[in-house]
Amino acid sequence: MPPKPLKLLRMRQNEDYEEYVKNLLDGKGTLNLSGIRVEITMDMIRRESQTLGSGGFGNVYETNYEGIVFARKEIKIPSQVSKEEMHRYLRELDVTRQCKACPFVVKFYGYYIYRVVCEYNFYIFMEKVPFSAAFMIEKMLKIGKEIPEFVLGRIACSVVHALRFLKDALQIIHRDVKPPNILMDYDGRVKLCDLGICAKLENSTAFSRAGSYPYMAPERFKEGYDDRSDVWSLGVSLVELAELKNPYTTNGNQLQHLIEAIGSHPSPTLNPKIFSDCLVMFISQLLQHDVKNRPKYAQIEQLEFFVLHDLPFTYIGTGKSPKKDQERQSVGKWIDENLLSGSN
Ligand SMILES: Nc1ncnc2c1ncn2[C@@H]1O[C@H](COP(=O)(O)OP(=O)(O)O)[C@@H](O)[C@H]1O
Numbered sequence: 001m002p003p004k005p006l007k008l009l010r011m012r013q014n015e016d017y018e019e020y021v022k023n024l025l026d027g028k029g030t031l032n033l034s035g036i037r038v039e040i041t042m043d044m045i046r047r048e049s050q051t052l053g054s055g056g057f058g059n060v061y062e063t064n065y066e067g068i069v070f071a072r073k074e075i076k077i078p079s080q081v082s083k084e085e086m087h088r089y090l091r092e093l094d095v096t097r098q099c100k101a102c103p104f105v106v107k108f109y110g111y112y113i114y115r116v117v118c119e120y121n122f123y124i125f126m127e128k129v130p131f132s133a134a135f136m137i138e139k140m141l142k143i144g145k146e147i148p149e150f151v152l153g154r155i156a157c158s159v160v161h162a163l164r165f166l167k168d169a170l171q172i173i174h175r176d177v178k179p180p181n182i183l184m185d186y187d188g189r190v191k192l193c194d195l196g197i198c199a200k201l202e203n204s205t206a207f208s209r210a211g212s213y214p215y216m217a218p219e220r221f222k223e224g225y226d227d228r229s230d231v232w233s234l235g236v237s238l239v240e241l242a243e244l245k246n247p248y249t250t251n252g253n254q255l256q257h258l259i260e261a262i263g264s265h266p267s268p269t270l271n272p273k274i275f276s277d278c279l280v281m282f283i284s285q286l287l288q289h290d291v292k293n294r295p296k297y298a299q300i301e302q303l304e305f306f307v308l309h310d311l312p313f314t315y316i317g318t319g320k321s322p323k324k325d326q327e328r329q330s331v332g333k334w335i336d337e338n339l340l341s342g343s344n
């Protein structure tokens with residue numbers, strides 16, 4: 001069943017909005033750790049802990065409660081921010097919370113906000129997912145190996161499920177699909193994270209340029225765009241995972257060059273002598289330069305590479321599909337042998 005519509009996003013035009021934001025800001029959160037409810041304490045917030053990652057907006061730390069390990073994203077918001085900006089920060093919280101029904105998005109446990117002199121400290125608690133796809137690339141470069149196609153397949157299908165959920169259930173697009181925001185656990189379950197700049201589609205279109213340039217679809221530099229710009233970013237991310245380098249950052253990172261390359265060069269492709277026909281064709285579809293030719297999620301789900309590697313939403317090994325059971329186990333085994341071994 002799809003989750004209820006986003007309360008916060010709907011509230012925007014509504015006079016209850018101020019009240020809603022005020023309640024959020026006063027919120028003394030509780031954590032729901034897979035059924036166990038605990039009050040969030042200052043100790044959980046302040047505890048020095050291992051950094052799991054950092055991005056343009058926040059730092060993410062490992063934290064724990066009585067041995068249960070989870071992740072804490074910290075965002076500092078200046079207290080004089082405009083209502084619109086505050087709305088953008090709170091949207092990440094709201095959307096992550098609404099994604100609880102989707103196993104392909106990082107699971108939300110709770111949040112906490114408090115105000116210090118001139119800023120709000122904002123914490124989002126979520127499940128800890130040990131590896132990012134960016135880490136996988138680094139690790140493969142270090143050990144001189146490639147990421148096999150069945151792992152690429154698992155990533156591709158899971159991200160498509162996550163993006164389709166965002167689009168169909170919440171009418172939003174992610175806008176920052178890239179390897180650092182794609183996470184994988186020890187059993188090979190893939191989860192999309194970082195809903196910080198996702199956008200509500202108004203009449204199916206969004207406009208702003210928020211996001212990471214090397215992954216941006218050509219149409220994002222020109223006009224309004226829709227969910228198919230996330231499809232492009234997934235295509236670029238998969239090429240990067242397959243070749244262990246981003247196809248758009250080889251000639252330096254200058255913004256003007258990048259915009260030119262994305263806008264007017266032919267889309268990146270994978271070498272058919274190295275990769276299977278169905279992966280090469282999958283990538284060429286995701287990276288259709290003209291957005292009108294780029295497939296939507298329902299069409300992507302029909303492509304051979306997707307069908308070959310997809311494990312349905314709630315797949316548990318049943319023995320009825322030995323090939324899928326085998327693939328499911330193989331991803332876990334690949335992680336054991338490649339991501340866990342040696343120095344990280
Ligand atoms: N739940 C999580 N478990 C483990 N690592 C995470 C988790 N969420 C984020 N990270 C890591 O932290 C990095 C920054 O988090 P992210 O939410 O992307 O912040 P930003 O909005 O600043 O980009 C991610 O790229 C990822 O490597």
Ligand SMILES: [Mg+2]
Nearest residue numbers: 055180181194
């Ligand atoms: Mg990020």
